[in-house]
Amino acid sequence: NAGVTQTPKFQVLKTGQSMTLQCAQDMNHNSMYWYRQDPGMGLRLIYYSASEGTTDKGEVPNGYNVSRLNKREFSLRLESAAPSQTSVYFCASRPRDDRGPRKPNEKLFFGSGTQLSVL
Amino acid sequence: EDQVTQSPEALRLQEGESSSLNCSYTVSGLRGLFWYRQDPGKGPEFLFTLYSAGEEKEKERLKATLTKKESFLHITAPKPEDSATYLCAVQAGMETSGSRLTFGEGTQLTVNP
Numbered sequence: 001n002a003g004v005t006q007t008p009k010f011q012v013l014k015t016g017q018s019m020t021l022q023c024a025q026d027m028n029h030n031s032m033y034w035y036r037q038d039p040g041m042g043l044r045l046i047y048y049s050a051s052e053g054t055t056d057k058g059e060v061p062n063g064y065n066v067s068r069l070n071k072r073e074f075s076l077r078l079e080s081a082a083p084s085q086t087s088v089y090f091c092a093s094r095p096r097d098d099r100g101p102r103k104p105n106e107k108l109f110f111g112s113g114t115q116l117s118v119l
Numbered sequence: 120e121d122q123v124t125q126s127p128e129a130l131r132l133q134e135g136e137s138s139s140l141n142c143s144y145t146v147s148g149l150r151g152l153f154w155y156r157q158d159p160g161k162g163p164e165f166l167f168t169l170y171s172a173g174e175e176k177e178k179e180r181l182k183a184t185l186t187k188k189e190s191f192l193h194i195t196a197p198k199p200e201d202s203a204t205y206l207c208a209v210q211a212g213m214e215t216s217g218s219r220l221t222f223g224e225g226t227q228l229t230v231n232p
Contacts, residue, residue, distance in 0.1 A: 004162070042123070042222040043163070043206070058219075090162050106153050106210055106220055110162025 002026055006091050006111035013081045013118045021076040021114050023091030031094040032074035033058075033108065034066060036087040043090070049074055081118045089114045121146040121211050125223035132197055132230050140192040140226045142207030152190050153220065154183050155206040163206055197230045204228070 004025045013019060025032065034046040035058075045058030049068040063085060065077045074093075078085060092108040122145045132138055144152065151170050155163035167176040169185040176183045180201060182193045192205055204227045208220040 040224060042224045043208075043220075044222075045219070092162070106151055106168065106208070107165045108155075108163070108220075110164070112161050 004091055004093055004109050004111035006089075006114050008114060009112070011114060011116050013078075013116065015082060015118060017081050017118075018077070018079050019081065020078075021089055021091075021116075022073070023075065023111060024073045025091075025093040025109070026072065027093060027095065027109065028071070029093035029109070030071070030096045032068065033092040033094070034064075034074070034076045035090045035092065036060065037090060037113075038087050046076065046089075081116075083118045085116065086118045087116060089116060121209060121221040123207055123209055123221050123223035125205075125207050125226050127226060128224070129227040130229070132194075132228070134198055134230055134232050135196050137193070137195045137197070139194070140205055140228070142190040142192070142223055143188060144190070144207075144209045146209050146211035146221070148211050150210045152185055153208045153210070154190070154192055155208065157204045157206055157225065166205075194228070197228075199230045199232050202228055202230045 007022045030051045033048040035043045037043050044060050046060055046064050047058050047066040049055045052071045055066050055068055067075045090113050091111040094108050124143045126141045151168055153168050154166040156166050157163040167183040172185055172187045174185050180195050184191045204225040206225045207223040210220050
């Protein structure tokens with residue numbers, strides 16, 4: 001199994017350009033997530049998808065859109081890139097939690113990241 | 120607002136020199152505290168989940184403990200391959216349909232041979 005695969009690994013954009021970050025998982029997980037990681041900020045949730053067909057905003061959704069194409073794929077789109085979106089982006093997935101709300105299963109499986117620079 | 124603070128920011132140890140990393144949290148209704156390891160250029164890798172004060176988990180040279188205000192990641196006789204950034208995260212509040220983890224900024228650990 002490949003786990004969580006992200007493409008591309010590196011990308012440089014000019015301000016105003018658009019692009020889509022791709023993510024696919026082969027573990028049959030229900031939930032998928034997009035995080036960004038910035039120095040001094042920790043990982044912050046952009047959007048998540050609890051199951052196929054649903055998406056919800058996270059902590060920092062402005063400037064981004066997502067698509068849960070099917071159970072395997074969850075893409076992140078920057079419509080008009082800004083320098084503030086320079087970051088490392090991580091996709092993650094999580095299996096279905098059958099242990100109930102009192103013991104959340106937050107064993108996230110992360111991809112290797114996309115380093116994005118917006119000039 | 121949930122807050123997670125990790126200390127120190129960076130830690131250098133000699134091989135075999137045991138130490139502890141700290142994760143302090145302020146949340147409303149802790150549901151779980153999670154430790155991850157992140158190697159340079161890679162995504163975080165899950166280590167432990169702790170659910171209630173007094174709980175402990177161990178894996179090789181690592182032991183995680185939890186109190187009502189903080190968690191410690193104890194590293195016993197570390198080796199150079201333990202060098203990484205260790206991230207702490209908490210989940211709190213009402214159950215939601217998605218993961219709402221709040222991550223700390225991490226502690227960058229370097230173990231010199």
